[in-house]
Amino acid sequence: MTKSNWVSEKGGIMETIERFYHRLNADGSDRFTRWRPYRDEITTMIQSHLSEGTRVASLLVLGAGNCDDVDLNALSILADTLTLADIDAEAMAVGVRKYEVPADRIALIPLDFLGFPAAGFFAEARAFLNRPFSHKDLRRFWQRVTVPLTMDRFPPGFTEAFDIIILTPIYTQFILPLVTTWLASIDASQVPKDRRKTFIEGLLEILPRCIDRFNAAISRLLKATGVCFAWSDIFQTQIGSTFDAEVQKALATPASMDALYDGYFSRYGFGSGDYGLFSLEAQLEKNFHRWLSWPFTEKERMIVKFEMLTKRG
Numbered sequence: 001m002t003k004s005n006w007v008s009e010k011g012g013i014m015e016t017i018e019r020f021y022h023r024l025n026a027d028g029s030d031r032f033t034r035w036r037p038y039r040d041e042i043t044t045m046i047q048s049h050l051s052e053g054t055r056v057a058s059l060l061v062l063g064a065g066n067c068d069d070v071d072l073n074a075l076s077i078l079a080d081t082l083t084l085a086d087i088d089a090e091a092m093a094v095g096v097r098k099y100e101v102p103a104d105r106i107a108l109i110p111l112d113f114l115g116f117p118a119a120g121f122f123a124e125a126r127a128f129l130n131r132p133f134s135h136k137d138l139r140r141f142w143q144r145v146t147v148p149l150t151m152d153r154f155p156p157g158f159t160e161a162f163d164i165i166i167l168t169p170i171y172t173q174f175i176l177p178l179v180t181t182w183l184a185s186i187d188a189s190q191v192p193k194d195r196r197k198t199f200i201e202g203l204l205e206i207l208p209r210c211i212d213r214f215n216a217a218i219s220r221l222l223k224a225t226g227v228c229f230a231w232s233d234i235f236q237t238q239i240g241s242t243f244d245a246e247v248q249k250a251l252a253t254p255a256s257m258d259a260l261y262d263g264y265f266s267r268y269g270f271g272s273g274d275y276g277l278f279s280l281e282a283q284l285e286k287n288f289h290r291w292l293s294w295p296f297t298e299k300e301r302m303i304v305k306f307e308m309l310t311k312r313g
């Protein structure tokens with residue numbers, strides 16, 4: 001498969017997109033083992049925010065991927081049925097095999113939550129990029145292509161509301177890394193550098209709206225009495241760096257970590273990770289938050305904000 005296949009329409013762009021996310025998901029390392037303490041911390045946090053003996057009918061995991069950060073054995077004690085959704089069907093299939101939950105209690109839904117490629121985005125974007133454009137053209141382009149967000153409708157498998165919804169770090173993976181990789185695959189002689197840069201700026205302008213709509217869909221999918229646990233990567237540290245040491249120290253006290261984040265935010269502003277949670281808080285009521293350290297690779301940590309949210313009374 002050549003890079004130009006990114007734009008091949010009928011050849012199944014969905015499959016190509018799956019492969020893109022599969023490549024991100026499959027780093028071939030010992031993630032499952034390395035992430036164990038982090039996964040356990042998440043499990044403990046979920047359990048401690050539900051009353052003892054909680055057993056609900058339905059639990060949905062959005063962005064389940066390889067199920068390395070969600071312990072399905074523990075979740076299966078909380079709900080009769082676990083529904084897992086992700087664009088990467090292969091990762092989910094492998095993920096569930098790491099656990100002992102009977103297959104008839106798990107439903108897998110392979111789905112692109114945003115649906116850009118299915119709406120013909122890559123072909124349209126390619127044609128658009130062929131010519132110079134004004135800022136107004138760019139804005140119109142992005143507004144037009146973001147109209148058909150998959151999660152705006154209740155797709156198959158999402159016909160009922162859920163008692164518990166778990167959202168794993170997904171906001172920072174939404175569309176931006178995909179479009180950036182796709183742009184890099186286009187020959188520089190065909191689309192000049194500054195045009196690509198402006199194109200991405202247009203995407204950054206509309207991304208918050210996509211995230212808002214995704215979050216609105218999550219809120220619709222949650223029962224009135226339901227609970228949502230969401231976590232998102234906010235920033236990254238290099239293990240062993242001075243900043244990493246500072247963050248590790250702050251993590252010991254939630255208030256110190258909040259203060260460190262405030263400083264970071266006033267310096268750098270929103271990234272898609274914190275914007276995602278902030279936007280979710282506009283849809284649901286935040287009851288609790290805590291900072292976690294995610295041992296993403298052997299060299300890098302993601303600093304993650306974990307939240308528990310419920311429907312507004």
Ligand SMILES: C[S@@+](CC[C@H](N)C(=O)[O-])C[C@H]1O[C@@H](n2cnc3c(N)ncnc32)[C@H](O)[C@@H]1O
Nearest residue numbers: 021063064065066067068069086087112113168
């Ligand atoms: C960082 S991973 C979360 C970790 C994951 N729970 C695991 O343990 O492997 C984010 C997940 O979001 C999925 N994802 C990204 N964009 C998506 C989209 N547009 N629709 C559905 N899933 C998407 C990726 O495939 C990936 O599995």
